[in-house]
Amino acid sequence: MGQTTDSVVIVGAGSAGWLTALALDTFCPFLKIRLIRPSRGAAIGVGESTQPDFVELLQAARIDLRAFYETCEATMKCGIFYRDWNEVGKHYWHPFSDLSLGEQFGPANLSANYTVAHHYQQMILRRRGSHARYYKSVHSSYEPCVKNKQVAPEAAVAFHVDAHKITEFLQRHLTRVEVLEADDLDVQVEDGRIASIVLDGTRTISADLYVDCSGFARAIHKHVAAPDILPYEANVNRAVAAQVPYLDIEKEITPYTGAHAHEHGWTWSIPLRSRVGSGYVYHGDFCTADQAESNFREYWGAQRMRDVEVKHIAFDSASLRNPWVENVIAIGLSAGFVEPLEATGLNWTITSVQLLCQSLAARYYDRDTSAKYNFNILGYVYDVQDFIDAHYKLSERRDSEFWRYITAREYPERLAHRLAMYAVEMPTNRNRIKATPWAFSELSWLDILNGYNFRYEKVDVDPRLMEVSDALLEKIAAREPHGIHPLKCSPRPDARGPQILLDQQTGQPRVSNY
Ligand SMILES: Cc1cc2nc3c(=O)[nH]c(=O)nc-3n(C[C@H](O)[C@H](O)[C@H](O)COP(=O)(O)OP(=O)(O)OC[C@H]3O[C@@H](n4cnc5c(N)ncnc54)[C@H](O)[C@@H]3O)c2cc1C
16 A cells, blocks of 8 residues: 555544644645534534643744734643642642753753753752752742742743634634535445545545544544554543633633642643633542532632533543554544643644654655554653553542542553653653653653652762752752743744743743843
């Protein structure tokens, strides 16, 4: 099987369908792109916390970031703030930071294998530091974001966005994409490949490649393969979600996504410009839908929630081992999902479609192309699964049946091996248990593991590196923390690179004052 590639049909008009169209339009301008949208049946409507790659894709597509920001009710996201995950009353911070931002100090990213974050963990062993002081000592975003709820310019690299408005905006922007409306798709299969799709019994279309973005329905992929699902035990599988009004936006808005752990699961809070996107995530074996809804309403307060409608969502943590089969590739929820924690859904879609664009650059694909794609995505999926599992496995919480089960249950051997290796060597770019592309950096692992008081053994480090690291930590400690109120900033119109903020009071780009 070899296929020249001039045309693509995307089925589904949720975030995955439109982001796939955006990336293909941007990176594969030679393609004829058609997108099938049902007249009924909405997109899932969640997926509002993004990662930096989302903004980078908008930038690559030359979208006016400020227009997007305003139209999509966006706010800046500097990271994720975790409450009560390890113990009730304790918190941890997972910011967007690669520590190379500290270059103004000198060689902050001393080597990819020993950053100031690694160094601070070694100081904990030498009783010169503590897990509680790690975030403040290592991340300049901690003080402004967590303590003052202000946007730290150096970490403001992603957005919170209104999920429905993203798709509306992209549809208006992507004028080259032909949109076909159809409710009944009759998929014609010949020799294990899609030959064509008949739309509403009237019009027949065909393409060189079909992208299944139909969400959990997996409407196209299922015609070419029985689902080969990666073995994975989900920690949570249901959510109650709602658009929660602010009582006092000035006080309540945060520059981060909140992830607050509870007895039966956790609540996400995604602050937008006019409301908070929120949901209570739980496992159906430990909590009923009624209980979850009542806990969720209680969390936000009966008064505030009086007129708020909630949506109950059952989600599937099933990921396809081979999302690309013959001339069909599943992208988005149809390819896989773990859970809302760490906002990996849109990142997964963007990672997939970027890899697809690279695969199609030669305007030709065959079984080797799809095999390579599937192999690479597998590395990404394992990384997502391990990273999310670590949040549950390592917790000290035992205060409910849910936490007792989730902390005692079996996790993949891969994760156990990874944690044992990290304890001895620390997470570095040498000991990744992952193929490229991967999902989370070594620094992300350090940030999360610190939240669980994870202890590393002493590692051999050149004493000069230790000295430079000490000096860097002193400089971080001496800095003046600064931030901007979340409602008083927006992206620079010419934004490029990680620093995308504009202070609306001064009209000047704000950069880190490390
Ligand atoms: C509870 C929850 C919270 C989440 N939170 C986040 C988050 O904060 N950040 C993040 O990055 N991700 C998050 N995600 C994931 C995120 O929602 C998805 O990655 C994203 O919305 C993409 O969804 P999709 O387009 O694949 O599917 P959908 O939004 O379900 O869209 C599917 C589309 O296919 C159409 N369709 C369905 N069946 C057919 C058919 N038979 N024929 C034709 N068309 C069809 C539908 O009408 C729709 O247009 C979350 C997911 C869940 C479940």
